[in-house]
Amino acid sequence: MDRLDRKILKLVQEDATASVADIAKAVGLSTTPCWRRIQKLEDEGVIRKRVALLDPVAVNARVTVFVSIRTNSHSIEWLKRFSEVISDFPEVVEFYRMSGEIDYLLRVVVPDIEAFDAFYKRLISKIEIRDVSSTFAMEQIKYTTEMPLDYMVIDKS
Incomplete structure:
Protein backbone atom coordinates (compact mmCIF):
# COMPACT_ATOMS: atom_id res chain seq x y z
CA MET A 1 0.00 0.00 0.00
CA ASP A 2 1.11 3.52 -0.66
CA ARG A 3 0.13 7.08 0.19
CA LEU A 4 -2.63 7.10 -2.47
CA ASP A 5 -4.18 4.00 -0.92
CA ARG A 6 -4.11 5.72 2.48
CA LYS A 7 -5.86 8.79 1.00
CA ILE A 8 -8.47 6.56 -0.63
CA LEU A 9 -9.06 4.71 2.65
CA LYS A 10 -9.48 7.99 4.52
CA LEU A 11 -12.11 9.17 2.04
CA VAL A 12 -13.97 5.84 1.97
CA GLN A 13 -14.09 5.78 5.78
CA GLU A 14 -15.54 9.28 5.85
CA ASP A 15 -18.22 8.51 3.26
CA ALA A 16 -18.64 5.05 1.73
CA THR A 17 -21.24 6.47 -0.66
CA ALA A 18 -18.74 8.78 -2.36
CA SER A 19 -18.47 8.04 -6.06
CA VAL A 20 -15.26 6.62 -7.50
CA ALA A 21 -15.05 9.75 -9.67
CA ASP A 22 -15.15 12.00 -6.58
CA ILE A 23 -12.56 9.90 -4.76
CA ALA A 24 -10.33 9.83 -7.84
CA LYS A 25 -10.51 13.59 -8.17
CA ALA A 26 -9.71 14.10 -4.48
CA VAL A 27 -6.59 11.89 -4.64
CA GLY A 28 -5.40 13.04 -8.06
CA LEU A 29 -6.11 9.92 -10.11
CA SER A 30 -8.32 9.18 -13.04
CA THR A 31 -11.41 7.07 -12.38
CA THR A 32 -10.23 3.68 -13.68
CA PRO A 33 -6.95 3.47 -11.72
CA CYS A 34 -8.79 4.66 -8.59
CA TRP A 35 -11.50 2.03 -9.08
CA ARG A 36 -8.77 -0.65 -9.50
CA ARG A 37 -7.14 0.43 -6.25
CA ILE A 38 -10.46 0.30 -4.38
CA GLN A 39 -11.16 -3.15 -5.83
CA LYS A 40 -7.71 -4.35 -4.76
CA LEU A 41 -8.25 -2.99 -1.24
CA GLU A 42 -11.56 -4.87 -1.11
CA ASP A 43 -10.08 -8.07 -2.56
CA GLU A 44 -7.26 -7.98 0.01
CA GLY A 45 -9.74 -7.49 2.84
CA VAL A 46 -8.46 -4.04 3.80
CA ILE A 47 -11.94 -2.72 3.04
CA ARG A 48 -14.05 -5.39 4.72
CA LYS A 49 -17.50 -3.93 4.19
CA ARG A 50 -19.38 -0.75 3.36
CA VAL A 51 -22.23 0.02 5.73
CA ALA A 52 -24.74 2.65 6.74
CA LEU A 53 -24.45 4.07 10.26
CA LEU A 54 -27.83 4.47 11.89
CA ASP A 55 -28.92 7.02 14.48
CA PRO A 56 -29.49 5.06 17.73
CA VAL A 57 -32.30 7.40 18.81
CA ALA A 58 -34.11 6.97 15.49
CA VAL A 59 -34.04 3.16 15.83
CA ASN A 60 -34.87 3.21 19.57
CA ALA A 61 -31.48 1.93 20.74
CA ARG A 62 -30.61 4.96 22.83
CA ALA A 137 -23.09 5.12 29.43
CA MET A 138 -24.38 8.53 30.46
CA GLU A 139 -23.16 10.42 27.38
CA GLN A 140 -21.34 9.49 24.20
CA ILE A 141 -18.51 11.97 23.85
CA LYS A 142 -16.66 10.44 20.91
CA TYR A 143 -17.73 7.75 18.51
CA THR A 144 -16.16 6.84 15.21
CA THR A 145 -15.88 3.83 12.99
CA GLU A 146 -12.81 5.29 11.27
CA MET A 147 -9.53 3.45 11.79
CA PRO A 148 -6.46 5.64 12.38
CA LEU A 149 -4.34 5.47 9.24
CA ASP A 150 -1.15 7.10 10.54
CA TYR A 151 0.15 3.66 11.58
CA MET A 152 -0.16 2.10 8.13
CA VAL A 153 3.00 0.65 6.70
CA ILE A 154 3.56 2.48 3.44
CA ASP A 155 5.56 0.87 0.62
CA LYS A 156 8.76 2.81 0.00
CA SER A 157 8.94 1.73 -3.66
Whole structure:
Protein backbone atom coordinates (compact mmCIF):
# COMPACT_ATOMS: atom_id res chain seq x y z
CA MET A 1 0.00 0.00 0.00
CA ASP A 2 1.11 3.52 -0.66
CA ARG A 3 0.13 7.08 0.19
CA LEU A 4 -2.63 7.10 -2.47
CA ASP A 5 -4.18 4.00 -0.92
CA ARG A 6 -4.11 5.72 2.48
CA LYS A 7 -5.86 8.79 1.00
CA ILE A 8 -8.47 6.56 -0.63
CA LEU A 9 -9.06 4.71 2.65
CA LYS A 10 -9.48 7.99 4.52
CA LEU A 11 -12.11 9.17 2.04
CA VAL A 12 -13.97 5.84 1.97
CA GLN A 13 -14.09 5.78 5.78
CA GLU A 14 -15.54 9.28 5.85
CA ASP A 15 -18.22 8.51 3.26
CA ALA A 16 -18.64 5.05 1.73
CA THR A 17 -21.24 6.47 -0.66
CA ALA A 18 -18.74 8.78 -2.36
CA SER A 19 -18.47 8.04 -6.06
CA VAL A 20 -15.26 6.62 -7.50
CA ALA A 21 -15.05 9.75 -9.67
CA ASP A 22 -15.15 12.00 -6.58
CA ILE A 23 -12.56 9.90 -4.76
CA ALA A 24 -10.33 9.83 -7.84
CA LYS A 25 -10.51 13.59 -8.17
CA ALA A 26 -9.71 14.10 -4.48
CA VAL A 27 -6.59 11.89 -4.64
CA GLY A 28 -5.40 13.04 -8.06
CA LEU A 29 -6.11 9.92 -10.11
CA SER A 30 -8.32 9.18 -13.04
CA THR A 31 -11.41 7.07 -12.38
CA THR A 32 -10.23 3.68 -13.68
CA PRO A 33 -6.95 3.47 -11.72
CA CYS A 34 -8.79 4.66 -8.59
CA TRP A 35 -11.50 2.03 -9.08
CA ARG A 36 -8.77 -0.65 -9.50
CA ARG A 37 -7.14 0.43 -6.25
CA ILE A 38 -10.46 0.30 -4.38
CA GLN A 39 -11.16 -3.15 -5.83
CA LYS A 40 -7.71 -4.35 -4.76
CA LEU A 41 -8.25 -2.99 -1.24
CA GLU A 42 -11.56 -4.87 -1.11
CA ASP A 43 -10.08 -8.07 -2.56
CA GLU A 44 -7.26 -7.98 0.01
CA GLY A 45 -9.74 -7.49 2.84
CA VAL A 46 -8.46 -4.04 3.80
CA ILE A 47 -11.94 -2.72 3.04
CA ARG A 48 -14.05 -5.39 4.72
CA LYS A 49 -17.50 -3.93 4.19
CA ARG A 50 -19.38 -0.75 3.36
CA VAL A 51 -22.23 0.02 5.73
CA ALA A 52 -24.74 2.65 6.74
CA LEU A 53 -24.45 4.07 10.26
CA LEU A 54 -27.83 4.47 11.89
CA ASP A 55 -28.92 7.02 14.48
CA PRO A 56 -29.49 5.06 17.73
CA VAL A 57 -32.30 7.40 18.81
CA ALA A 58 -34.11 6.97 15.49
CA VAL A 59 -34.04 3.16 15.83
CA ASN A 60 -34.87 3.21 19.57
CA ALA A 61 -31.48 1.93 20.74
CA ARG A 62 -30.61 4.96 22.83
CA VAL A 63 -29.10 3.22 25.89
CA THR A 64 -25.55 1.87 25.70
CA VAL A 65 -24.44 -0.63 28.32
CA PHE A 66 -20.93 -2.00 28.78
CA VAL A 67 -21.18 -5.49 30.23
CA SER A 68 -18.12 -7.00 31.93
CA ILE A 69 -18.20 -10.77 32.28
CA ARG A 70 -16.05 -13.08 34.33
CA THR A 71 -16.26 -16.83 34.10
CA ASN A 72 -14.84 -19.85 35.90
CA SER A 73 -14.63 -21.79 32.65
CA HIS A 74 -11.74 -21.11 30.29
CA SER A 75 -12.01 -24.05 27.92
CA ILE A 76 -12.20 -23.66 24.16
CA GLU A 77 -15.53 -25.53 24.25
CA TRP A 78 -17.01 -22.97 26.67
CA LEU A 79 -15.71 -20.07 24.57
CA LYS A 80 -17.26 -21.59 21.45
CA ARG A 81 -20.60 -22.06 23.23
CA PHE A 82 -20.47 -18.55 24.71
CA SER A 83 -19.70 -17.06 21.29
CA GLU A 84 -22.69 -18.89 19.82
CA VAL A 85 -24.95 -17.63 22.61
CA ILE A 86 -23.77 -14.03 22.20
CA SER A 87 -24.19 -14.22 18.41
CA ASP A 88 -27.92 -14.80 18.96
CA PHE A 89 -28.34 -11.44 20.73
CA PRO A 90 -28.78 -8.55 18.27
CA GLU A 91 -28.43 -6.14 21.20
CA VAL A 92 -24.74 -7.06 21.45
CA VAL A 93 -23.00 -4.84 18.92
CA GLU A 94 -19.43 -5.49 20.11
CA PHE A 95 -17.92 -8.52 21.85
CA TYR A 96 -14.32 -8.82 23.07
CA ARG A 97 -12.21 -11.38 24.91
CA MET A 98 -10.10 -9.40 27.35
CA SER A 99 -6.89 -9.70 29.34
CA GLY A 100 -6.79 -8.83 33.02
CA GLU A 101 -9.57 -9.22 35.57
CA ILE A 102 -12.43 -9.11 33.07
CA ASP A 103 -12.74 -12.11 30.75
CA TYR A 104 -15.21 -10.65 28.21
CA LEU A 105 -16.59 -7.22 27.44
CA LEU A 106 -19.83 -6.57 25.57
CA ARG A 107 -21.28 -3.36 24.24
CA VAL A 108 -25.04 -3.70 24.33
CA VAL A 109 -27.60 -1.25 22.93
CA VAL A 110 -31.21 -1.25 24.09
CA PRO A 111 -34.14 1.18 24.32
CA ASP A 112 -34.20 1.39 28.13
CA ILE A 113 -33.29 -0.25 31.43
CA GLU A 114 -36.24 -2.62 31.26
CA ALA A 115 -35.04 -3.93 27.90
CA PHE A 116 -31.56 -4.39 29.34
CA ASP A 117 -32.98 -6.33 32.28
CA ALA A 118 -34.79 -8.63 29.85
CA PHE A 119 -31.54 -9.06 27.87
CA TYR A 120 -29.66 -9.87 31.09
CA LYS A 121 -32.22 -12.49 32.15
CA ARG A 122 -32.12 -14.15 28.70
CA LEU A 123 -28.31 -14.17 28.79
CA ILE A 124 -27.95 -15.80 32.21
CA SER A 125 -30.61 -18.37 31.31
CA LYS A 126 -28.53 -19.56 28.35
CA ILE A 127 -25.02 -19.93 29.83
CA GLU A 128 -23.25 -20.18 33.19
CA ILE A 129 -21.39 -16.99 34.08
CA ARG A 130 -19.49 -16.33 37.33
CA ASP A 131 -19.94 -12.56 37.44
CA VAL A 132 -21.69 -9.93 35.35
CA SER A 133 -21.16 -6.22 35.91
CA SER A 134 -22.99 -3.62 33.84
CA THR A 135 -22.11 0.03 33.36
CA PHE A 136 -24.54 2.40 31.66
CA ALA A 137 -23.09 5.12 29.43
CA MET A 138 -24.38 8.53 30.46
CA GLU A 139 -23.16 10.42 27.38
CA GLN A 140 -21.34 9.49 24.20
CA ILE A 141 -18.51 11.97 23.85
CA LYS A 142 -16.66 10.44 20.91
CA TYR A 143 -17.73 7.75 18.51
CA THR A 144 -16.16 6.84 15.21
CA THR A 145 -15.88 3.83 12.99
CA GLU A 146 -12.81 5.29 11.27
CA MET A 147 -9.53 3.45 11.79
CA PRO A 148 -6.46 5.64 12.38
CA LEU A 149 -4.34 5.47 9.24
CA ASP A 150 -1.15 7.10 10.54
CA TYR A 151 0.15 3.66 11.58
CA MET A 152 -0.16 2.10 8.13
CA VAL A 153 3.00 0.65 6.70
CA ILE A 154 3.56 2.48 3.44
CA ASP A 155 5.56 0.87 0.62
CA LYS A 156 8.76 2.81 0.00
CA SER A 157 8.94 1.73 -3.66
